[in-house]
Amino acid sequence: MYRANSESNPLSLEQIYKSMFYQIFLKPLLFLFSAERAHHLAIVLLKTGLSIPVFSLFLKKSMSVSKRKNKARELMGLSFENPVGLAAGFDKDGRHFKALKHMGFGFMELGTVTPRPQPGNPRPRLFRLPSDRAIINRMGFNNQGVEALKTRLSNRKNDGLIIGGNIGKNKDTPNEEAVEDYLDCMRGLHPVVDYFTVNMSSPNTPNLRALQDKEPLRNILSRLIAFNTSMKSPRPILLKIAPDLTERQIDDIVEIVHELDLDGVVATNTTISRAGLQTSEEKIKALGDGGLSGAPLTERSRELVSELREKLGSQYVIIGVGGIMSGEDALKMLNAGADLIQVYSGLIYRGPGLIKEICSALERERD
Secondary structure (H helix, E strand, O other), X not given: OOOOOOOOOOOOHHHHHHHHHHHHHHHHHHOOOOHHHHHHHHXXXXXXXXXXXXXXXXHHHHXXXXXXXXXXXXXXXEEEOOOEEEOOOOOOOOOOHHHHHHXXXXXXXXXXXXXXXXXXXXOOOEEEEHHHOEEEEOOOOOEOOHHHHHHHHHOOOOOOOEEEEXXXXXXXXXXXXXXXXXXXXXXXHOOOOOEEEEEOOOOOOOOHHHHHOHHHHHHHHXXXXXXXXXXXXXXXXEEEEOOOOOHHHHHHHHHHHHHHOOOEEXXXXXXXXXXXXXXXXXXXXXXXXXXXXXXXXXXXHHHHHHHHHHHHOOOOEEEEEOOOOOHHHHHHHHHHOOOEEEEOHHHHHHOOHHHHHHHHHHHHHHO
16 A cells, blocks of 8 residues: 655655746746647647757656656556556647657556547637636547547557557537447557547537446447457457446446456546535636536545445556646555556646656655
């Protein structure tokens, strides 16, 4: 077990300086822009820095994570250098993973990708709630389509990075035909990704979450598993679930995971709940619909991971995601039963030093 408390996991001076640089200089700059524009600007700054030799050496050294074996994981037939992954949504189209890998991730999940390109929902569609260290998004699976992602990953060199493909359905595809969209995505990405995550839990595609009900869920997963097992090299398949499920839905999902022998679960996606926020109710209403992520999801995601581990047993992989904002949050999620973790909102509020902070905490706790 990991010991998750701030006294046993102090930040090094190096980590403190890097955190201060992000908090004092970069974060205020990025927060001058809208959330979506700031996201693109941060990627541009990273890529620009990596393209300049002097800055590239500095960036790679400052963000590098040691490859000590006590952080490595062997799961689903895959070798993870460390358990910290990039959550889906950050690099939907695989345009930036070559730059992002220098941040120290043990794996990345790209997507959500759909069979056909789609623009997503109208802007603005991504919002920060600084007082809650949270984000609201209603992106709506904006992406360039499965073929574009396949092409980019086909040019990928053997870099040792684990890549997951997060797959969904197009907005205009009826739920009755959704399985064909998921199959199209799996066919396209099967040669170029290491595992799949099936996304039926985003709140930003109309009626998508209805696919988490028992019968449509069983039907879609059964078809995907049948196709996957027909391939020469089957890929692990995980299901990404919402944090807003009822106890009955959770039990149904556990039953189907056991019945179909799915490889595991990603818990959780964003929440539609707005309970307990510091941000004013007036502002929340003005921002409109969307999935909430970040610190308000920390406890719920961890509770659901703990419940899933108890009900699923030890043989299934659980990726914990939602509200991991510090090394301590990461250790608690792992203690709750997660095998791997993913971050997204934590990067926005803490910066790239978060990955190194988590990995350093893992090293100290396992020494």
